[in-house]
Amino acid sequence: MSIPSLDLPVPARVRELAGGAGLEPVWVNGIGGLTFRTDDGRYIKWGPHDAEANMRDEAERMRWARRWITVPEVIEQGQDAEHEWLVTVALDARSAVDPRWHDDPERAVRAVGEGLRMLHESLPVDECPWEWSVAGRISGAAARGVIVPEKLRTPPPVDRLVVCHGDACMPNTLLDDAGRPVAHVDLAAIGVADRWADIAVAAMSTKWNAGPGWTDTLVEAYGVEPDRERLAYYRRLWNRT
Incomplete structure (x- = not known):
């Protein structure tokens, strides 16, 4: 993109x-x-x-x-x-990858982490009619002719179920002029899943949009300690589904 x-x-x-x-x-x-x-x-x-x-x-x-x-x-x-x-x-906000933030990647990366936590805390799991589970994603991939390797078919135990964004890459968080997260876009895959499914994608996207070295900054801004196993698993699953 x-x-x-x-x-x-x-x-x-x-x-x-x-x-x-x-x-x-x-x-x-x-x-x-x-x-x-x-x-x-x-x-x-x-x-x-x-x-x-x-x-x-x-x-x-x-x-x-x-x-x-x-x-x-x-x-x-x-x-x-x-x-x-x-x-x-149109909202009065800009994507976290807007040129406005080119010289301040840390502000943009932290805002994406903070905004993702806000989304997870705000959307109610019990009222969400969709899921984004590992099994569902693997099934959806198979329907498109994509076979997921056997080693990805058993995910880590769920840390915390939330309503995930489903495509939590940096461009999909909108920031105000002060660099605060205010809105989200590209919500076609919203569904209930382990929060690390979103965190991993958001962290992975920092390399594409801000350069290497920002994974821990995003995870810290989200408000948890990096979970290397879950980060690695959900990155691999993203790339194969």
């Missing part, structure tokens, strides 16, 4: 959804999905159908999560034979 150039071609469906508003490309993902910000305060997310996480599920989970945490309000969600899209209200 990366920030695209400003001269990125705009898909016809995105122009239609914009309804005449100005468009600024802000994100492109690994399968060609694009996100644009409009000059009237919306985000338009568009891309090919994704076998792992679709925007219909994302919209449903965002509407559920908004009862307890700050996430963008869903305006519209739809799909056709080849693509899907999601339109949300």
Whole structure:
């Protein structure tokens, strides 16, 4: 995932959804999905159908999560034979990987850890209708033709069940101008799981977005001691599912 150039071609469906508003490309993902910000305060997310996480599920989970945490309000969600899209209200916040934080990676990394703990403390396990268990993830991978190695089929004992984000990479935490975590995005995989499933992914993403050496900083900001076994296991599982 990366920030695209400003001269990125705009898909016809995105122009239609914009309804005449100005468009600024802000994100492109690994399968060609694009996100644009409009000059009237919306985000338009568009891309090919994704076998792992679709925007219909994302919209449903965002509407559920908004009862307890700050996430963008869903305006519209739809799909056709080849693509899907999601339109949300823009929040007064920036991604933790925004260029604003390029020279202050520690602030951004700590904010992601703090924001993840806030999410885990706020979303109620008993009211969550979805799960993100190891067994479920392995089953989902198999349905997509991905075979998970036998050594990953037995996870460490659960430390603490929480409602996990499901894609807790740094870009998916939004910060205010002071660098405080205020919101979360990309919630298509929300579900109940061991909290280390999220912590491991968030810590792993610090290397991609802030450089090496930030794992312990993120874990410390979350508020626990590093659990090397669980960090290593859930990193490997992420890479194989």
